[in-house]
Amino acid sequence: MKESELHIAIDQVKQGDSKAFEKIYDAYSSALFGVCLKIVNDQEQAEDVMQDAFVKIWKNIQSYESSKGTFFTWMLNIARNTAIDKLRQMKKRGGGSIQNELNDVSNMVANSESFNTNTIGLNELLQKLPEEHQQILEYLYYKGYTQQEVSDELDLPLGTVKTRSRYALRALKDLFILLLLAWTLKHI
């Protein structure tokens, strides 16, 4: 979806146009679904999260302001927060040990045979980062832990967690540049 088309669609959705909302769904649902799956690690729960997230996007569209960031980031935040809430509910209900759930990469691959192979792509992508950065992103971004919670969970000083989270997000940036380069090289 082109930038200009997106702006038109957002304006139309703000007027209550559900056809325009469908266009937005078509353009972004797979990216958001990938993130939801990564967070809750369960196909059915991820579908639930998607429903809730898109309803929130629809309901709160009036509060989106382009001056605060892109529409994609805004939606991504809604989807991520909804998924993290779901994950916390699931944990409370299941009462399972966090440690088990967090051994995710292998778990995820094992559980995801019915998923699109792209899910493995997201995990593989993160695996390209140094292990400590992977772990930090896993907890802070995909599991919604606070820095204090990560520090308690991993038995690391809070300062270390802070430094690592800075570098992990920065490493993501570099990783993306690397991927872009690799892609460019492949397509020359």
Added chain:
Amino acid sequence: MDIKAYIESGIIERYVLGHVSPQEKQEVECMSHIYAEIADELRSIESSLEQIAIKGAVTPPAHLKASIMERIKSEEQVQKDSNKPEAKIIAMNTSTPTGKLNKYLAAAVVFLVIGIGGILIFMNQQQSSLNEQLNATNDRLDSLNVENAQLQTTLVATNNDLIFIKDAQTMKVLMNGTPAHSENLATVYWNTTSKKVLLEVNNLSTPPSDKQFQLWAIVNGQPQDMGVFDINTATAFLEMNETSDAQAFAITLEPKGGSASPSLDQMYVIGTI
């Protein structure tokens, strides 16, 4: 405002992760409006997270779209000013006893401060870029001065050489290559009054690293050491030992440091007067 320190503090990362208080959230949003550097930092982190999400996209099942579209039919959109923190702040402002004029005044002051801040940052950047340019120019000037002094020295030396060669008492002795080294050629300039000897290497084979060329004057049938030399292309003339008398000059190849008497089978060039 130290923007770098602000970025280094990690608050932008916490903002992206959603780990900030409402005050901090507003602060980051406000700062990113004022400082392009902060906005860039924020955007680049957000955009890498967007890109990662795109890379890890998974197509959801087709029935999901239908049920979402069904659900929004019964959902009203929340109107902007009903449940927003921004709205609350506006309400607080209007409830204060200050008049409307003061509000505009306050807004004007805020814009003025932001504007002045912006100008100061801009000027600061201009200043440091000018300083950099000035330093670069000074460095260039210094190196030009050094170059100039070197050229002056070379010019004086060359001029002296020229005066010496043009002197009526200076003799030019051409030394041609011996049959084994016929392509070799060197020239001696010898002043019979001052006894000074200059050597010009026109074409001599490169000696092996353990050998050196040595100049000889033949005085009354006896070789006289005039000094060893290396072939140096930087100077046109080499100043050799002085001699008051000579019937011929010759160059031989000798072990490094020179020999007491010439190795005649190693003679490269010779010229008689």
